[in-house]
Amino acid sequence: MSYANLLLEKNNGITTITINRPKKLNALNKETISELHEAFKEANLDKSTKAIIVTGSGEKAFVAGADISEFADYDIEEGKMLAAKGQELLFDFVENLSTPVIAAVNGFALGGGLELAMACHFRVASDNAKMGLPEVSLGVIPGYGGTQRLPQLIGKGRAMELIMTAGMIDANSALNYGLVNHVTTLEELLPFCEKIAGKIVRNSSVAISAAIRAVNANYKDGVNGFNTEILEFGNSFGTADFEEGTTAFLEKRKADFPGE
Template identity: 80%
Template sequence: MSYNNILVKENNGITTITINRPSKLNALNKATIEELHDAFEEADNDTNTRVIIVTGSGEKAFVAGADISEFADFDVENGAKLAAKGQELLFDFVENLSTPVIAAVNGFALGGGLELAMACHFRVASDNAKMGLPEVSLGVIPGYGGTQRLPQLVGKGIAMEMVMTAGMIDANTAKEYGLVNHVTTQEDLLEFCEKIASKIMRNSPVAIKGAIKAINANFKDGVDGYKVEIKQFGKCFGTEDFTEGTTAFLEKRKAEFPGK
C-alpha cells in the first residue's frame, strides 16, 4: 500500500511504521491518522509481522501533537466527533491489536503524539525525548485517551499535575514515572527496540495475543480481568503453539511456534 505521510518497512518479522511529516514535526492530521490505521491493520493481518515498532522521522520529534489548524474552528459537536473518531480509528485500535506494538519515542511526543505512544503496548525513549500533554494551554483537554491512559501509567497525582501544568518531562523523568520502560541514545533507539522485538518473537504469537487481551481487560470498566485471563488461559490449551511449546520443553529443545 502506498502512503503520503508515513513510511512502512518489514524486515525479519518486524514492521516499522515511521510517521513522516518532518516539516510539521510529524503532527497528526486526519490523513495521517487514517494512514496509520491502515498501516497498523495491514501489519496486524500480516502473518510475517510478529512485532510492530512505530516512530517519527528525523531527530526532533516522534509526534509533536495534533494538527491544530484542522480543528481550530470546530464547534462542540464537531469536537466530540473528532475525539470519538480518532480514538476508534487509531488510539483504541492500536491498544487492542493482537500484534505487540512498541513506541520508539524520539524527540517531542506531545499531545496526540504522547497519546499515540501511550496507546502502544509499551514505550522506549531516546535520551532527548520530551513528553507532555499541553492541551489545556490551548483551552481544550486531551481527547485521544490521554486523560485515561496517563493516570493508568503514572498514577492519578502525577497525571493531574502533568495535564494541569501543560508542562513537559524529559526521558529520565518519564522512566522514573513508569511512562517509558527504557531510555537509550537516539542513535541506538531503533536497534534497542529491535532487540526487544527479537526476544518477543521467540515466544508464542497466540499466547501473546491472549496476554494482551487479558492485560487490557484489567483497565476496562465493567470487565472482570480475572475471567478474561481464565478464558484466554484455557484457549491456549487448544492451540498448536501450546503443543509445540510443551513438547519442546519436555524434549529440551527450542520451540518453533507455528502461530496457530
Template identity: 85%
Template sequence: MTYNNILSEFNNGITTITINRPKKLNALNKETIQELHEAFKAADADKNTKVVIVTGSGEKAFVAGADISEFADFDVENGGKLAAKGQELLFDFVENLSTPVIAAVNGFALGGGLELAMACHFRVASDNAKMGLPETSLGVIPGYGGTQRLPQLIGKGRAMELVMTAGMIDAQTAHNYGLVNHVTTVDELLPLAEKIAGKIMRNSSVAISKAIKAVNANYKDGVDGFAVEIEEFGNCFGTADFKEGTTAFLEKRKADFPGE
C-alpha cells in the same frame, strides 16, 4: 500500499511504521491518522509480522501533537466527533491490536503524540525525548485517551499535575515515572526496540495476543479481567503453539512456534 504521511517497512518479522511529516514535526492530521490505521491493520493481518515498531522521522519529534489548524474552528459537536473518530481509528485500535506494538519515542511526544505512544503496548525513548499533554494551554483537554491512559501509567497525582500545568518531562523523568520502559541514545533507539522485538519473537505470537487481551481487560469498565484471563488461558490449550511449546520443553529443545 503507498502513503503520503507515513512509511511502513517489513524486515525479519518486524514492521516499522514511521510518521513522516518532518516539516510539521510529524503532527497528526486526519489523513495521517487514517494512514496509520491502515498500516497497523495491514501489519496485524500479516502473519509474518510478529512485532510492530512505531516511530517518527528525524531526531526532533516522535509526534509533536495534533494538527491544530484542522480543528481550530470546530464547534462542540465536531469536537466530540473528532475525539471519538480518532480513538476508534487509531488509539483504541492500537491498544487492542493482537500484534505487540512498541513505541520508539524520538524527540517530542506531545499531545496526540504522547497519546499515540501511550496507546502502544510499551515505550522506549531516546535521551532527547520530551513528553507532555499541553492541551489545557489551548483551552481544551486531551481527547485521544490521554486523561485515561496517563493516570494508568504514572498515577493520578502525577497525571493531574502534567495535564493541569501543560508541562513537559524529559526522558529520564518519564522512565522514573514508569511512562517509558527504557531510555537510550538517539542512535541506539531503533536497535534497542528491535532487540526487544527479537526477544518477543522467540515466544508464541498466539499466547502474546491472548496476553494483550487479558491485560487490557483489567482497564475496561464492567469487564472482569480475571475471568478474561481464565478464558484466554484455557483457549491456549487448544492451540498448536501450546502443543509445540510444551513438547519442546519436555524434549529439552527450543520451541518452533507455528503461530497457530
C-alpha cells in the same frame, strides 16, 4: 499499500512504521491518522509480522501533537466527533491490537503524540525525548485517551499535575514515572527496540495476543480481568502453539511456533 505520510519496513518478523512529516514535526492530521490505522491493520493481518515498532522521522520529534489548523474552528459536536473517531480509528485500535506495538519515542511526544505512544503496549525513549499533554494551554483537554491512559501509567497525582500545568517531562523523568520502560541514546533507540522485538518474535504470537487481551481486560469497565485470564489461559490449551511449546520443552529443543 503506499502511504503519503508513512514509511513501512519489514524485517525479521518486525514491521517498523515511521511517521514521515518532518516539516510538521510529524504532527497528526486526519490523513496521517487514517494512514496509521491502515498501516497497523496491514501489519496486524500480516502473519509474518510478530511485532510492530512505531516511531517518527528525523531527530526532533516522534509526534509533536495534532495538526491544530484542522480543528481550530470546530464547534461542540464536531469536537466530540473528532475525539470519538480518532479514538476508535487509531488510539483504541492500537491498544487492542493483537500484535504487540512498541513506541520508539524520539524527541517531542506531545498531545496526540504522547497519546499515541501511551496507546502502544510499551514505550522506549531516546535521551532527547520530551513528553507532555499541553492541551489546556489551548483551552481544550486531551481528547485521544490522554486523561485516561496517563493516570493508569504514572498515577493520578502526577497525571493531574502534568495535564494542569501543560508541562513537559524529559526522558529520565518519564522513566522514573514508569511512562517509558527504557531510555537510550538517539542512535541506539531503534536497534534497542529491534532487540526487544526480536525477543518477542521468538515466542508464541497466539499466546502474546491472548496476554494482551487479558491485561487490557483489567482496564475495561464492567469486565473482570481475572475471568478473562482464566478464559484465555484455558483457550491456550487448544492451540497448536501450546502443543509445540510444551513438546519442545519436554524434548529440550527450541520451539518453532506455527502461530496457530
